[in-house]
Amino acid sequence: MRLPRSEALIARAQLSIPGGVNSPVRAFRAVGGAPPFIVRGKGPRIFDADGRHYLDYVCSWGPLLLGHRPPEVVRALEEALAWGTSFGAPTEREVELAEAICECMPSVEMVRLVNSGTEATMSALRLARGFTGRDLVVKFDGCYHGHVDSLLVRAGSGMATLGIADCAGVPTAFADTTIAVPFNSAAAVEQAFQDYDDRIAAVIVEPVAGNMGCVPPAGGFLEALREITRRHGALLIFDEVMTGFRLALGGAQQLYGIRPDLTTLGKVIGGGLPVGAYGGRADIMSKVAPLGPVYQAGTLSGNPLAVSAGLAMLRYLKAHPEVYRQLDQSTAQLAAAAPEGVTVNRSGSMITFFFCAGPVTDYAEALTCDTRRFAAFFHWLLERGIYWPASQFEAAFVSAAHSEEDVARTAAVIREFFAA
Ligand code: KE4
Numbered sequence: 001m002r003l004p005r006s007e008a009l010i011a012r013a014q015l016s017i018p019g020g021v022n023s024p025v026r027a028f029r030a031v032g033g034a035p036p037f038i039v040r041g042k043g044p045r046i047f048d049a050d051g052r053h054y055l056d057y058v059c060s061w062g063p064l065l066l067g068h069r070p071p072e073v074v075r076a077l078e079e080a081l082a083w084g085t086s087f088g089a090p091t092e093r094e095v096e097l098a099e100a101i102c103e104c105m106p107s108v109e110m111v112r113l114v115n116s117g118t119e120a121t122m123s124a125l126r127l128a129r130g131f132t133g134r135d136l137v138v139k140f141d142g143c144y145h146g147h148v149d150s151l152l153v154r155a156g157s158g159m160a161t162l163g164i165a166d167c168a169g170v171p172t173a174f175a176d177t178t179i180a181v182p183f184n185s186a187a188a189v190e191q192a193f194q195d196y197d198d199r200i201a202a203v204i205v206e207p208v209a210g211n212m213g214c215v216p217p218a219g220g221f222l223e224a225l226r227e228i229t230r231r232h233g234a235l236l237i238f239d240e241v242m243t244g245f246r247l248a249l250g251g252a253q254q255l256y257g258i259r260p261d262l263t264t265l266g267k268v269i270g271g272g273l274p275v276g277a278y279g280g281r282a283d284i285m286s287k288v289a290p291l292g293p294v295y296q297a298g299t300l301s302g303n304p305l306a307v308s309a310g311l312a313m314l315r316y317l318k319a320h321p322e323v324y325r326q327l328d329q330s331t332a333q334l335a336a337a338a339p340e341g342v343t344v345n346r347s348g349s350m351i352t353f354f355f356c357a358g359p360v361t362d363y364a365e366a367l368t369c370d371t372r373r374f375a376a377f378f379h380w381l382l383e384r385g386i387y388w389p390a391s392q393f394e395a396a397f398v399s400a401a402h403s404e405e406d407v408a409r410t411a412a413v414i415r416e417f418f419a420a
Helices: 004-013 071-083 092-104 117-132 158-162 186-199 221-232 251-256 304-319 322-335 371-383 404-419
Strands: 038-042 045-048 053-056 110-114 136-140 178-181 200-205 235-239 262-265 276-280 343-347 350-354
Touching (some): 092 110, 092 276, 092 304, 117 136, 251 262, 322 350, 371 404
Parallel strands (some): 200 235
Antiparallel strands (some): 038 045
């Protein structure tokens, strides 16, 4: 499929931006071809520089649970813009967003707003170390928690997409503070505590993994993490940057009934603008400056525009809980389009078609997939006006703006691929 304007734009972009993109997975390196340059979005659709449009199942990598330019968010932004863009001072609006997050996620007794998921996880790790006085952190192969130095170890998302095992530029001393074990293996976590016991500050996990493709937790896995960390005096951190407010109003922790010590958030809570957050037990959060000795700061943290968009999103979701049932039903329709020999994992409106016989319960199994066949799947969809994540190791996202007809057409195009 030729996209002359986008092809010219990516060539131009590469002269001033590494790879022509501001985030690696956007470069289409794993699937080939020039990425469409997007001009605008509306509802479930995005429109590119060559006049084509697509049903969008990337949804800005998760934030756009209500699709592009939902009226409530646009209105909130217009109102906020009339007052100013940034003050570097407290505002009532950021208190309202913090209160909304705490109300929806009871484990979050206090929360600090930042500007990205990476800032959230980086800060949560520092806080866990400061609170426990311990240095080591357990993470899971294939999970991705943003580009935090010490967490770029056996990470998923763009690192899996590009086949980067361990990131250059991360000092060995930093990487050595991370113990990476297989996802869904409580035994491996138990062993890590046998080996390093009172040196482990925290276990950080995507409660439903999305960055090796979608991999839900095995039965009892999250409960085991909760029990093991509590028994060893370590903190349990749920990285809900992707799952928070997407899988349920209370996130994965509501779905699975687990109360983590800390939670990190992003994506949906910004309504498409840059917001991240970390929060949890008040006794832990009380260690954060200016209350305590764990320092974290940010020029644009709690930015009035971003916070207004996020607050409008959360207020809408609180008033319309039926959205989650709709999202689940739409995504189930897509899952039903997969034939034998393809493994579909999904949780709520997160879904991945793995090109292997399966099951896919961890990173090692995800890596057995036929990524060339995934690339063919990706382009089959793109050429037919469906914009899917450009990597086997990413989750696709359905929005509330995708109509029954949109989803039915997408399922039909997927079926055609497998029948071809
Ligand atoms: P950001 O710094 O990109 O806002 O959030 C980092 C992050 C943290 N935790 C989880 C569970 C995440 O999924 C992410 C970011 N997700 C990727 C998509 N898999 C962002 C897309 C990109 O890197 O361009």
